[in-house]
Amino acid sequence: MIKKSVAVLAVLFLIVGCQNNNDSNETPEVTVNENPSTFKEIGSLTIGGTGAAEISAYDEISKKIFTVNNSSANKIDVIDLSDPSKPLLIASIDLVPYNGAANSVTTFNGKLAVALESKTNKQDPGKVVVFETSNYALVKDITVGALPDMITYSHDGKFILTANEGEPNDDYSLDPNGSISIIEVANSYAVTTLSFEGFSGQLADLKTKGFRISSPTNNFAADIEPEYVTISADSKIAWVTLQENNGVAKIDLATKKIVQIFPLGYKDYSLAENALDISDKDGGVAFNPWKLKGMFQPDAISNFEVNSVQYIVTANEGDAREYSAFVDVKRINNAAVVLDPTIFPNAAVLKADASMGRLNINTKMGDTDGDGDFDELVGFGARSFSIWNGLTGQLVFDSKNELDKKAQEFGVYDDGRSDDKGAEPEAVYVTKMGDKQILFVGLERADAFMVYDVSNPTTPKFLQMLKTGDAPEGLLFIPASKSPNKRSLVVVSSEGDGTVKIFQPDLN
Structure with missing residues (x-):
C-alpha cells in the first residue's frame, strides 16, 4: 500500500482485490455468456489525489463500493454502483473516532469490515471495525494483531481474517510478532490470533529452501511479516503470503492453526526465458539473462481449483527493509558491494550503470563462504505471477x-x-467465468492489468491487457450474478491518482 511506495498498486477487480473482499474463488451462477478477453472500461470516478483510492470492496445488497481513502482524511468513501457506467460518490465513513488508519476493507451480507492499524503507534495491536452497509452504523470494534494490512471474509461468512504485518519501528526497539487473526463472526466476533513461534525450530531447513529471516534481533516470530490472505471456496483453508520472508503460510481454519510454511525458493535470471531489463540507465529496454537470483516475495495471493486440485496464485512483487537500524538493500554499483573476483571476473563491467550497477540487491544474502564479498546476487521479487x-x-x-x-x-x-x-x-485474483478459470494481474508500475485463462494451470493463456489509473493496488471482480447490471465487472482503484474505474466484458 502507499506506506510501502509512493504510488502503489490499487487495482480493484470487483470480487477480490489485492487486499479486499471475499477472495474465496466463488463460482457464481452464470447468467450471461461473456467473453473474458473483451473487457472494456465503461465507467470512471475520481475521488481524490494520491492515496484516495486504495482498496475497495463491493456490497451486493446495497450496490455500493467502499473504498479506503487516505489522501487528506482517514475515511472510507462510499460509491453508488447502481449504474456501473456512472459511479457516484454518495457518502463517507469517518474513521477518526476509532483511532486507527485504514489499510483494507471487505464485505459480506450487508456488513463492512475495515482493518485499522493503530494511529498512536502502529506497533500496538490493531483493530477491525464492522459497520452496517445500509446506514454505516457501528456493529463491532475488535482488537487484532499489530498492523493488520489486509482483511477478508471467508466465503461462508463465518470468519474474518486479517494478515497482521507487525512491522518494527525505525530503530527496532519495538518489533511485534507478525500474526494472523481469525474472527468468528457468530461467536460475538471472538478473536484467535496466531503467530509463528512454533516454526522457529524449522528455520535451518526453511532457509535452505529460500525462506528469509533477517533483522537486528533475528527473532523468528517478530521477523515474519504476513501480507495478504486468500481463503478456499469451502472456507476450510487459508493461505497467507509472508512477503519479506519469501514464503506462504497455510492455515487450517477448523483447528485455527498454522499447519505449514512453504518456502518459495528463487528465480534464476541466468536462464534466457527469464531474461530481464535490468537497468534504467542503459538507454532503452533490453531483455538479457544475468547471473542473478530473485526471491519471489509475493504480495497478493488468490486460489482456485481444477480437477479437485487446489492451486494458489501469487503476485511476485518483492520488498526490501529500510529502517535506521536495519537496511538490507543496496545497488550493485555501491562501493560496499564487492563481487567475488573468481565468480565475477568482469566485476567492473557488471557494476556499470548501463549493466547491472543500478539493480537493487539484498545485502544480507549472497556471501556464501563468509569472506565478506558477494558470491551470488539476490534481487527482490520475481517480476511475474x-x-x-x-x-x-x-x-x-x-x-x-x-x-x-x-x-x-x-x-x-x-x-x-x-x-x-x-x-x-502486486495484485492477482482468479474467478470462474463460464467454464473457464480467469486470472487478473495488476501491474503497479505499468498502470495496467492483464487477463489470463488459467483453466490449465500449467499453461496459462494471455487474453488481454487494459490501462488503469495511476498505481493500481488491488483487484475486485463482481460476478454477473451479483452485479447491479447483471454483467461481470472489474473495478480498478488506483491510489496514485484517486480514480476508480469499472470494466465490463462483451457478450459472446
Missing part, C-alpha cells in the same frame, strides 16, 4: 518475463523502474 500447488507448495507455473514484455508491447512499460521490480506485479 506464479501458480503453486496449494497442498504441497510446489511451483506449477511461472510467467517468466512475460509481464514486462507484454507491458512493453502495450506501450506501458516504465523503463525508469527497470532496476527495481519492473512492471511490479
Whole structure:
C-alpha cells in the first residue's frame, strides 16, 4: 500500500482485490455468456489525489463500493454502483473516532469490515471495525494483531481474517510478532490470533529452501511479516503470503492453526526465458539473462481449483527493509558491494550503470563462504505471477518475463523502474467465468492489468491487457450474478491518482 511506495498498486477487480473482499474463488451462477478477453472500461470516478483510492470492496445488497481513502482524511468513501457506467460518490465513513488508519476493507451480507492499524503507534495491536452497509452504523470494534494490512471474509461468512504485518519501528526497539487473526463472526466476533513461534525450530531447513529471516534481533516470530490472505471456496483453508520472508503460510481454519510454511525458493535470471531489463540507465529496454537470483516475495495471493486440485496464485512483487537500524538493500554499483573476483571476473563491467550497477540487491544474502564479498546476487521479487500447488507448495507455473514484455508491447512499460521490480506485479485474483478459470494481474508500475485463462494451470493463456489509473493496488471482480447490471465487472482503484474505474466484458 502507499506506506510501502509512493504510488502503489490499487487495482480493484470487483470480487477480490489485492487486499479486499471475499477472495474465496466463488463460482457464481452464470447468467450471461461473456467473453473474458473483451473487457472494456465503461465507467470512471475520481475521488481524490494520491492515496484516495486504495482498496475497495463491493456490497451486493446495497450496490455500493467502499473504498479506503487516505489522501487528506482517514475515511472510507462510499460509491453508488447502481449504474456501473456512472459511479457516484454518495457518502463517507469517518474513521477518526476509532483511532486507527485504514489499510483494507471487505464485505459480506450487508456488513463492512475495515482493518485499522493503530494511529498512536502502529506497533500496538490493531483493530477491525464492522459497520452496517445500509446506514454505516457501528456493529463491532475488535482488537487484532499489530498492523493488520489486509482483511477478508471467508466465503461462508463465518470468519474474518486479517494478515497482521507487525512491522518494527525505525530503530527496532519495538518489533511485534507478525500474526494472523481469525474472527468468528457468530461467536460475538471472538478473536484467535496466531503467530509463528512454533516454526522457529524449522528455520535451518526453511532457509535452505529460500525462506528469509533477517533483522537486528533475528527473532523468528517478530521477523515474519504476513501480507495478504486468500481463503478456499469451502472456507476450510487459508493461505497467507509472508512477503519479506519469501514464503506462504497455510492455515487450517477448523483447528485455527498454522499447519505449514512453504518456502518459495528463487528465480534464476541466468536462464534466457527469464531474461530481464535490468537497468534504467542503459538507454532503452533490453531483455538479457544475468547471473542473478530473485526471491519471489509475493504480495497478493488468490486460489482456485481444477480437477479437485487446489492451486494458489501469487503476485511476485518483492520488498526490501529500510529502517535506521536495519537496511538490507543496496545497488550493485555501491562501493560496499564487492563481487567475488573468481565468480565475477568482469566485476567492473557488471557494476556499470548501463549493466547491472543500478539493480537493487539484498545485502544480507549472497556471501556464501563468509569472506565478506558477494558470491551470488539476490534481487527482490520475481517480476511475474506464479501458480503453486496449494497442498504441497510446489511451483506449477511461472510467467517468466512475460509481464514486462507484454507491458512493453502495450506501450506501458516504465523503463525508469527497470532496476527495481519492473512492471511490479502486486495484485492477482482468479474467478470462474463460464467454464473457464480467469486470472487478473495488476501491474503497479505499468498502470495496467492483464487477463489470463488459467483453466490449465500449467499453461496459462494471455487474453488481454487494459490501462488503469495511476498505481493500481488491488483487484475486485463482481460476478454477473451479483452485479447491479447483471454483467461481470472489474473495478480498478488506483491510489496514485484517486480514480476508480469499472470494466465490463462483451457478450459472446
